[in-house]
Amino acid sequence: MTHRFELVGDTKVAIFDGHVDNEIIAHTIATYRTQKKNDEPFGLMNLNTVVEHFLDWKLQLPRVEPFYAVKCNNDPVLLKTLADLGTGFDCASKAEINMILDGNLAPTDKIIYAHPCKTRSFIEHARKYNVKMMTFDNEEELQKINGLYPDAELVLRIAVSDPSAQCPLGIKFGCEPSEVAPKLLQKSAAMGMKVIGISFHVGSGCNDPAAFQLAISYARNLFDIGKSMDHDMYLLDIGGGFPGNDHEKFSRFASIIRTNIDEYFPPSENVRIIAEPGRYFASASISITTNIISATKVPASRITKDDGDSDKDGYMYYMNDGVYGSFNCILFDHFQPTGRxxxxxxxxxxxxxxxxxxxxxxxxxxxxxxxxxxxxxMQVGEWLYYPDMGAYTKVCATNFNGFEPPTYYYFMDNTTWSYMYAMENGH
Structure with a gap:
């Protein structure tokens, strides 16, 4: 596998002449590490996958600007790659806003402070750096923003969610869209606060795309109500919930979203439409490779909980990454990784x-x-491979018990590099 190195931001990225995937590179690295008696876990980020998903997004949702949800995975190489592709960013805190501004990754009109429950000092920080777009879903938040940042451009978040989503969000955030939302629009107008649009989030890892259809119809009604109150309604934020490793499922979602956006917000209205994909960009790009540090043979019944298996063999393996590291997605994201x-x-x-x-x-x-x-x-010293490990993994990892998170390696092929950077580098 012939390759060279280039910089993306301040990080070296391997550029391969031909197409390669995570598992092939994992083979190479694991073999080398075994020879060097290095059994530490490692992660791989395939930037080809990020670019491919971006291009597919633009093809299937051409009217929707992706604002990547930084909370999903704040890896600096991932953020830089997405910025270079032209995405915006969904930030939920002062620190996330700083990641984008300090890295000069996007102008302030490509940042939305998409957290309906904001710390006072974080609102003041947004005002200081002219990050105007921010969400709210209750009167108390509206009054807080009015007192600290009266020039903010507000986006009213409504509660329309898929109860079967991997992580439902409607319980925690969003106001009731039929009765409460119009009252909040009225209250905003009375206070002289500028509401520019409506947002919703059907739930992280959505399973039912019909939730988007319902939410978009509610948003249309609230646009009309807001305009009748002299709000300059021009932004629709359709949130996240997009699958990260299922192209067919994404295509189904995109078809429903396209149809309903065109019906309720025709292009002639010039409504700016954004979304907050996270796992869509992060999940499939990253794999984790771990090393088995201990192995124990046990009665299979200890694993299957079936007394009929007590005379059969089962095995328990202990590896050097777990739920306090990359696999915290089991706890925080209700995701069940499957290794091999x-x-x-x-x-x-x-x-x-x-x-x-x-x-x-x-x-x-x-x-x-x-x-x-x-x-x-499996034997001690062998390697386990886990795909689709980019969403809500690295960003939540700790070093509990003194176990450090994996080292990461980054790569793309030369065709992708040329698409991304050749012209700006004069090649």
Missing amino acids: PLFPSSDIIPSEEYPTTVWGPTCDGLDQVEKETKMRR
């Missing part, structure tokens, strides 16, 4: 699979990555 041996079975390593439990490295019993799976017999 990085290297295939052989004559020496039989392919027969056994009931298996996979644990993280800490001394906490909560640190369980896979409760019950099937896997071939």
Whole structure:
């Protein structure tokens, strides 16, 4: 695999002559590390995947500007790549706003402070740096913003959610759209506060795209009400909830969203439409490769909870990353990672699979990555490969018990590099 290195921001990125994927590169790195007796876990970010998802977004949702949700994964290389593609950013705190501004990643009109419950000092910080767009969903928040940042451009967040979503959000944020939302628009007008649009979030990891249809229809009604109160309504924020590793599912979502946007907000109205995708860009681009640090043979019944398996073999493996590191997505994102041996079975390593439990490295019993799976017999020192590990993983990792998060490596192919950067570098 011939490659060279280029800089994306301040980070070296491997540029390969031909197409490569995470698992192939993981093979190479793991082999080298084994030779060097380095068994530390590592992550890989495939920037090709990020660019491919961006291009597919522009193809399927041409009227919708993606404002990447920084909370999903704040890796600086990912943020820089998305910025260079021209995305905006959904920020939820002072620190996230600073990541974008300090890195000169986007102008302030490409940042939305999309948190309906804001710290007072964070609002003042947004005012200081002229970040005007921000969400609200209640009168108390409206009064708070009015007292600290009366020139803010407000986006009213309504509650329309998919109860089957991976992480439903309607319970915590968003006002009732039929009766409460019009009253908040009226209150805003009476206070002289500028409301520029409506936002919603159907839930992170949405499963039912019909939630978008309902939310867009509510937004249309509130646009008309807001305009009747002299609000300059020109922004629709359709939030997040887009799948990160299912192209067919995304296509279904995009079709429904396109149809309803065109019906309720025709292009002739020149409404600015944005969204807040997070996992859509982050999830599939990243894989984690871990090393088995301990292995224990147990009665299979200990894993399957079936007394009939007491005379069969099962195995418990302990690896050097877990729920306090990259796999916190199990707790925070309700995502169940599924790993597999990085290297295939052989004559020496039989392919027969056994009931298996996979644990993280800490001394906490909560640190369980896979409760019950099937896997071939593994040895201490072997590697496990986990795909689709970019969403709500690295951003939440800790060093509990002294276990450091994985080292990350970044790559793309030369065609993607040329698309992104060749002209600006004079190539």
